[in-house]
Amino acid sequence: xxxxxxxxxxxxxxxxxxxxxxxxxxxxxxxxxxxxxxxxxxxxxxxxxxxxxxxxxxxxxxxxxxxxxxxxxxxxxxxxxxxxxxxxxxxxxxxxxxxxxxxxxxxxxxxxxxxxxxxxxxxxxxxxxxxxxxxxxxxxxxxxxxxxxxxxxxxxxxxxxxxxxxxxxxxxxxxxxxxxxxxxxxxxxxxxx
Amino acid sequence: xxxxxxxxxxxxxxxxxxxxxxxxxxxxxxxxxxxxxxxxxxxxxxxxxxxxxxxxxxxxxxxxxxxxxxxxxxxxxxxxxxxxxxxxxxxxxxxxxxxxxxxxxxxxxxxxxxxxxxxxxxxxxxxxxxxxxxxxxxxxxxxxxxxxxxxxxxxxxxxxxxxxxxxxxxxxxxxxxxxxxxxxx
Numbered sequence: 595x596x597x598x599x600x601x602x603x604x605x606x607x608x609x610x611x612x613x614x615x616x617x618x619x620x621x622x623x624x625x626x627x628x629x630x631x632x633x634x635x636x637x638x639x640x641x642x643x644x645x646x647x648x649x650x651x652x653x654x655x656x657x658x659x660x661x662x663x664x665x666x667x668x669x670x671x672x673x674x675x676x677x678x679x680x681x682x683x684x685x686x687x688x689x690x691x692x693x694x695x696x697x698x699x700x701x702x703x704x705x706x707x708x709x710x711x712x713x714x715x716x717x718x719x720x721x722x723x724x725x726x727x728x729x730x731x732x733x734x735x736x737x738x739x740x741x742x743x744x745x746x747x748x749x750x751x752x753x754x755x756x757x758x759x760x761x762x763x764x765x766x767x768x769x770x771x772x773x774x775x776x777x778x779x780x781x782x783x784x785x786x787x
Numbered sequence: 788x789x790x791x792x793x794x795x796x797x798x799x800x801x802x803x804x805x806x807x808x809x810x811x812x813x814x815x816x817x818x819x820x821x822x823x824x825x826x827x828x829x830x831x832x833x834x835x836x837x838x839x840x841x842x843x844x845x846x847x848x849x850x851x852x853x854x855x856x857x858x859x860x861x862x863x864x865x866x867x868x869x870x871x872x873x874x875x876x877x878x879x880x881x882x883x884x885x886x887x888x889x890x891x892x893x894x895x896x897x898x899x900x901x902x903x904x905x906x907x908x909x910x911x912x913x914x915x916x917x918x919x920x921x922x923x924x925x926x927x928x929x930x931x932x933x934x935x936x937x938x939x940x941x942x943x944x945x946x947x948x949x950x951x952x953x954x955x956x957x958x959x960x961x962x963x964x965x966x967x968x969x970x971x972x
Binding site: 607611615622623625627630631634 | 812813815818819822823826827828830831834842843846847850851854855915916918934935959962965966969970
């Protein structure tokens with residue numbers, strides 16, 4: 595790299611040293627390092643997919659739930675809109691509630707519906723993988739999934755109660771997205787287990 | 788972004804930007820091309836800042852770290868500049884780790900003061916790289932960053948966790964030691 599050795603901040607370089615520096619040339623390694631580098635490159639993950647082990651995935655789901663309760667309560671206090679709502683919420687039916695993966699359907703805009711469809715599909719994938727898991731993991735997973743569903747239900751309920759509250763709507767969308775992300779993480783982990 | 792266009796050729800910077808984009812999506816062949824473009828520069832920097840013995844391993848670490856962090860490269864500077872800064876950080880990080888493992892508490896001013904000046908046999912070619920390799924680590928890094936790479940004392944101090952005055956004094960003594968060494972040729 596060519597630089598000015600007489601910069602205001604420094605003392606001028608000794609001519610002999612300056613000459614030696616100007617004679618420096620970049621030189622690569624004596625043998626090709628790529629053969630040692632290539633196997634150490636971590637495979638790229640698809641965008642938006644977190645690579646987590648089972649306990650971490652479960653913790654992520656539970657963390658979402660813990661956060662969602664507090665935020666939902668805050669939204670409840672802040673909500674001032676009318677009680678009537680165009681948003682229809684289906685709480686889990688008896689059949690789905692007894693299942694390990696209760697399905698919640700929320701009537702939303704087109705994007706929300708697409709998200710919900712993806713969530714349903716991921717839930718189906720996970721449900722298919724559940725029998726292959728050990729009982730303890732299966733139970734933990736079922737509890738986390740149910741908790742995620744409750745979080746979405748609570749958020750949807752707030753939207754129904756306060757349909758003009760933008761924050762409530764945003765929170766529902768965020769909760770759905772998070773549920774989708776957690777489910778996708780779990781589905782990826784399930785496919786590898 | 789400035790495009791450097793060889794006569795009749797593909798813009799160099801544009802090609803590099805496309806290689807970076809491809810590599811960030813997981814294209815290892817694109818990343819290998821980036822490696823081949825920059826390995827000599829990075830290996831030289833690492834060899835001078837650390838040591839010839841550690842250069843291969845640290846160079847590997849630099850490129851592996853670059854692969855992991857490509858997603859954070861926003862193209863605000865040239866890829867080479869970004870990679871070069873990353874290499875400096877890898878070397879300094881290895882230095883800190885080494886110090887912790889070996890229990891070094893102080894920088895290496897004392898060895899610089901007391902080090903015997905070894906001179907090369909008469910007639911040997913002037914070899915600044917060999918001379919630098921004999922400097923204590925801290926002084927060598929300051930010398931490389933300031934006199935070869937063009938950093939300011941403030942930048943060096945910030946990266947090395949020093950005050951600028953220490954950087955200046957390290958540089959002054961490194962230059963004096965190197966000058967004595969080179970006088971022996």
